[in-house]
Amino acid sequence: MARFRRQHAGTCRRRCHPGTAAAHKQGMSIDSKPRQPKGIPVGGQYAAYAHAEPGNVLAAARHRQAMAERRELFRAQGFVPAATLRTLTSPTTTAHRDEWWNNNFVAAEYGAGGKNYPQMPDDNTPSMHEGQAMSGKRRTHRMNYGNNDIQLRMPSATAIRRFSGDNGNPTFDVPVSVSLRGGAPVQGWVRVTKTGPHTWETTTLGGAGASNGPASEQVAEAVAAVLESRRVTTALAKVPDLLAARKAREAAKGAALTPVSSSWINEVGFDENTNTMATRIGDKLYGHKVSKQFFEAMKTSERPGQVFNKLVRAHQRTAVTQCGTCFRFTSALVKHTCPTGHKAVSGIGQGHVERARQRAEAVAASQSHGVNPVVNIAPAPAPVNTAPSRNAQPVPTKKTGFPAPRRPAAQPATAPETGPAALAEHLKTTDTAGF
Structure with missing residues (x-):
């Protein structure tokens, strides 16, 4: 045995790390697996590794939960607010086009009673050749625009301008996927309106409130900068600070008295x-x-x-x-621009919106099979223990000699309402995750 150790130690000096060779020389094990505690029936045996849950597994679970919530809203056949969905696809890649369009259809806003803002269609091309859009035509060309702070993928500025001009410059919604520096990529929608020869009004969607903080302002300003630029490929490179640009844009509108x-x-x-x-x-x-x-x-x-x-x-x-x-x-130091805002629902493109809604419902159902949305419509208060403790003092009495009446025991709250109608009503009054 000693001879074997001497021979193995010589081999380790040639092939192994010096510290490992020293361990071999002393007859020590170099296996880094954890050992079971000594004294139990399997003492001395190697324990199995406990691997942490991969991040993409958790992201997939959250995605299925979000799809389940959207599925119930579609089934309720009412107003469906826009949402912002997490995605594993970076805006810098052109891959996964089917997934990109399908997820954005699910995240879009859908009005009740057919009153919908038009959506930028997935088949807006000049030649309208055959392709893989919902209509069977070629898909709308998408582009990636970005700088050091943001990567943005959306239908090309040329396609958006063409759709706006062909329909009398209405207010309509544009699908985007966004990755802000330090953040995960998301997909959602931006509402746009052409307000002048080279000016656009842009607002991010994603909940009951149109604005959701700095991220929302960055995305809205990025879309506006691209649409207003003469050279769209370098549009965002010329805007080093999107938040400062957004603040200057809003300052030009002034305030009311x-x-x-x-x-x-x-x-x-x-x-x-x-x-x-x-x-x-x-x-x-x-x-x-x-x-x-x-x-x-x-x-x-x-x-x-x-x-x-x-x-x-x-x-x-x-x-x-x-x-x-x-x-x-x-x-007086700011050049004023009269605010125009978005226009009312125009009624154009309703056929495409209806097809998108049907596609969205099918996608949400297929990606959330077996998942029930967890929505707390009316959280019940914690139960109150009204039983007297072992060391409780006697109930005080009034001058009449009769004991003072006890306060009535708290009644347990009814179970929270669930179902598609309750979920739809709940999300009408609360913001979903936004940009």
């Missing part, structure tokens, strides 16, 4: 993008740099003039102007 109950102050307004407060006194408009808290205090006060004198008048003055068309005010 509202009347207040005061004997000498007529109207007040606050622009959050520039932290500017405007105060109309008679025929003059005054601007001050104040916090929104000071503005709210003045707007809601029973004596706005008194609050103005105490909190606002001493702050830095700034020049403001009021537009004669939209009557909104802006800082």
